Amino acid sequence: MKYLCANWKMAMTQSGIDEFFSRFSFSKPDVQTILFPSYVHLSHVHHQIQAQPSQGSLQWGAQDCSTEKSGAFTGEISAAQIQDLGATWVMIGHSERRQRTAETAQTLSAKWDRATEAGLNVLFCVGESLEQRKAGQTLAVIESQIAVVGSRTSFLLAYEPVWSIGTGLVPCEKEIEEVHLFLKKRLGSQTLGILYGGSVKTDNANALAAINGVDGFLVGGASLTAASFQEVGSVFNLTYPDPSFNR
Ligand code: PEP
Numbered sequence: 001m002k003y004l005c006a007n008w009k010m011a012m013t014q015s016g017i018d019e020f021f022s023r024f025s026f027s028k029p030d031v032q033t034i035l036f037p038s039y040v041h042l043s044h045v046h047h048q049i050q051a052q053p054s055q056g057s058l059q060w061g062a063q064d065c066s067t068e069k070s071g072a073f074t075g076e077i078s079a080a081q082i083q084d085l086g087a088t089w090v091m092i093g094h095s096e097r098r099q100r101t102a103e104t105a106q107t108l109s110a111k112w113d114r115a116t117e118a119g120l121n122v123l124f125c126v127g128e129s130l131e132q133r134k135a136g137q138t139l140a141v142i143e144s145q146i147a148v149v150g151s152r153t154s155f156l157l158a159y160e161p162v163w164s165i166g167t168g169l170v171p172c173e174k175e176i177e178e179v180h181l182f183l184k185k186r187l188g189s190q191t192l193g194i195l196y197g198g199s200v201k202t203d204n205a206n207a208l209a210a211i212n213g214v215d216g217f218l219v220g221g222a223s224l225t226a227a228s229f230q231e232v233g234s235v236f237n238l239t240y241p242d243p244s245f246n247r
Contacts, residue, residue: 002209003156003193003216004233005034005123006223007063007091012037014044016224021048026230027057031216033233034123035060035223036091039077046086061089061120064097067110069117079111079118090115093125093145095162108148122155123218124148125197126183130163138175139182146186153190157183158218164198166220171198173211180213205232 004026012020017037026033035058037045045060066076082090092111097103108124115122126145128138142159149155159179164170171179176196183194196208197218208214216236223229 001193001215002031002236003034003195004031004229004236005156005158005195005197005216005218006036006229007094007197007218007220008035008037008041008223009063009096009220010038011224012041014041017041017044017048020224020226021052021055023226024055024230025226026233027054028233028236029057031233031236033058034089036063036089036123038063039082042082042085042087059088061087061091061123063091063094065090065092065111065115065120067107067114069114079114079120083118083120088119088121089123090120091123091125093148095125095127095160095165099162105148109150112148112152116152122152123158123195124155125158125160125218127160127162127164127198130161133161133163133171138179142179142182143186146183149187149190151190154192155190156193156195156216157187157191158195158197159183160197160218166199168199168201170200170204170208173207176208176214177212180211184213200232202228202231205235209235 039062049055049058062082065079070078093108126142128141132141180194193215195216195218196214200217200219201222222232
């Protein structure tokens with residue numbers, strides 16, 4: 001199975017989502033598509049998917065959740081509330097959340113526990129900064145970030161170099177492969193798949209999908225229009241020379 005995930009961040013409006021769905025027709029039995037709209041659009045996405053039975057295999061989720069179960073936490077959204085809206089996924093540890101809210105291993109772990117209690121699947125994000133890569137610390141940073149995983153299973157993992165998100169900069173194939181194979185070795189039996197994220201576009205998706213250990217994409221900017229998102233996803237239809245790419 002390959003995974004095609006959209007991170008809509010703080011973009012999109014209801015009419016933008018309607019426009020997306022009016023043009024979106026990507027559906028492959030061997031590619032699971034998962035949309036991550038902002039909290040306020042979870043219901044709208046749900047209604048759009050229900051209105052179009054051909055999109056019944058689409059899954060969706062939130063971009064974060066609270067460390068708390070419920071209670072006096074103004075402005076926060078609990079995993080149970082996300083599940084109550086029909087969503088089945090939550091993203092945890094995106095670098096933009098890590099940076100803006102100074103998330104620690106402890107808070108990430110608490111979010112993951114709340115998600116599991118609520119029955120949500122987790123997409124966990126890791127990735128190094130440019131300074132860390134330049135200092136040769138990439139694998140050490142990733143290693144420390146995945147300590148949160150512990151014995152958890154059946155989650156998606158996204159490798160997203162922080163310096164690649166929204167910049168148009170992408171690590172070379174060898175660099176991506178090195179991290180993915182490292183993650184496979186450490187967590188291969190626990191994850192559903194290991195995704196690459198960071199400036200995935202229509203013109204590089206083909207080459208990125210062919211990298212050993214890449215089980216799918218987490219796509220930001222290029223997921224905002226149906227045309228570019230499905231063009232990115234279409235690369236998973238290809239038959240790669242190495243049969244291990246076709247899992
Ligand atoms: C992201 O925010 O997770 C992301 C991968 O963004 P972009 O594709 O725009 O780099």
